[in-house]
Amino acid sequence: MARSLGVLVALPFPLPVGFNAEEAHNIVKECVDGVLGGEDYNHNNINQWTASIVEQSLTHLVKLGKAYKYIVTCAVVQKSAYGFHTASSCFWDTTSDGTCTVRWENRTMNCIVNVFAIAIVL
Amino acid sequence: MEEYHRHCDEVGFNAEEAHNIVKEFSPGKSHPRESLSQQRETLVQAGAFHWFGWRGKEKLKPKFNTFGRLPNEMLEQWLSPTNQCVDGVLGGEDYNHNNINQWTASIVEQSLTHLVKLGKAYKYIVTCAVVQKSAYGFHTASSCFWDTTSDGTCTVRWENRTMNCIVNVFAIAIVL
Numbered sequence: 001m002a003r004s005l006g007v008l009v010a011l012p013f014p015l016p017v018g019f020n021a022e023e024a025h026n027i028v029k030e031c032v033d034g035v036l037g038g039e040d041y042n043h044n045n046i047n048q049w050t051a052s053i054v055e056q057s058l059t060h061l062v063k064l065g066k067a068y069k070y071i072v073t074c075a076v077v078q079k080s081a082y083g084f085h086t087a088s089s090c091f092w093d094t095t096s097d098g099t100c101t102v103r104w105e106n107r108t109m110n111c112i113v114n115v116f117a118i119a120i121v122l
Numbered sequence: 123m124e125e126y127h128r129h130c131d132e133v134g135f136n137a138e139e140a141h142n143i144v145k146e147f148s149p150g151k152s153h154p155r156e157s158l159s160q161q162r163e164t165l166v167q168a169g170a171f172h173w174f175g176w177r178g179k180e181k182l183k184p185k186f187n188t189f190g191r192l193p194n195e196m197l198e199q200w201l202s203p204t205n206q207c208v209d210g211v212l213g214g215e216d217y218n219h220n221n222i223n224q225w226t227a228s229i230v231e232q233s234l235t236h237l238v239k240l241g242k243a244y245k246y247i248v249t250c251a252v253v254q255k256s257a258y259g260f261h262t263a264s265s266c267f268w269d270t271t272s273d274g275t276c277t278v279r280w281e282n283r284t285m286n287c288i289v290n291v292f293a294i295a296i297v298l
Contacts, residue, residue, distance in 0.1 A: 041259060043259055046259060046261045047261065050261050050262065050263035051263050051265075053263070054263045054264060054265035055265055057265075058265045058266075058267055061267070062267055069266075069267055069268040069269070069273070069294055070266065070267040070268075071247060071264065071265075071266045071267075071268070071292050072264060072265050072266070073249060073262065073263070073264035073290065074262065074263050074264070075251055075260070075261070075262040076259075076260070076261045076262075077253065077258070077259070077260050077261075078258040078259040078260070080256060080258040082253070082254040082255075082256040082258055083217060083219055083222060083252075083253070083254040084251070084252070084253050084254070084260070085222045085223065085226050085251070085252045085253075086226065086249065086250065086251040086252075087226035087227055087229070087230045087249070087250050088230060088247065088248060088249035088250070089230035089231055089233075089234045089247075089248050090234075090245075090246065090247045090248070091234055091237070091238050091245055091246040091247075092245040092246075092247070092294075093245070097245070114249065116247050116292065118245055118268075118294045121296075121297060
């Protein structure tokens with residue numbers, strides 16, 4: 001007599017179906033606006049600001065509850081006539097991993113935040 | 123037969139607590155002097171441990187290695203190919219607005235190629251920032267949410283007379 005055993009497993013998070021860059025973009029933009037909005041470049045505070053931006057962005061991204069590992073990098077440059085260039089290259093699974101970049105500026109500084117999301121495979 | 127009884131009501135990986143724990147206790151950060159038992163108590167209350175074992179004989183097992191980091195040998199093997207790439211591309215050059223695009227692209231691509239050639243089961247993210255030397259401020263920061271026992275990062279800072287270059291390598295282990 002054959003019996004089949006059915007098992008229903010509920011995962012606490014949805015399986016990744018590709019990284020939602022737009023959602024991440026909005027989250028990060030809000031964080032940057034909150035930290036740098038209305039401020040002028042200040043050498044004394046910049047340390048604190050960049051740390052707040054990356055930490056808050058990371059916390060909000062993790063709160064989305066998706067099965068991703070996140071890397072958030074932030075670069076803030078004082079506005080000047082001098083050149084500044086960034087580039088990045090990734091070796092990953094293009095179907096499940098993704099990235100998003102937020103460029104923000106005001107009168108005295110430019111801010112670039114990169115979010116890299118790597119799917120956690122179970 | 124005694125039933126196996128779990129004390130903590132975990133329903134999956136508590137990312138926020140874990141994030142705070144790792145942030146708080148990551149190596150290199152100085153914290154006020156606390157006795158070992160106090161530190162353990164903080165960690166237990168923050169939920170950093172699994173309870174397991176039969177009732178009355180419960181033991182603590184760490185949820186993940188809060189004090190772990192990749193060994194220096196592993197970090198070093200990412201440093202030297204990256205350093206060599208930057209030297210090869212930017213060595214002897216002055217900051218040039220026309221070529222900078224090409225240079226940053228070469229740095230990241232060559233670094234990535236060399237890292238992949240190491241043949242380890244890692245996904246890599248390489249970022250590069252080049253700034254012209256000036257009296258103006260430039261600041262970068264990064265924060266990562268990952269498995270501290272298997273994933274890691276290394277940063278290469280390079281400079282010459284006219285520019286500063288910062289290359290970050292992030293490596294995430296591929297779990298098979």
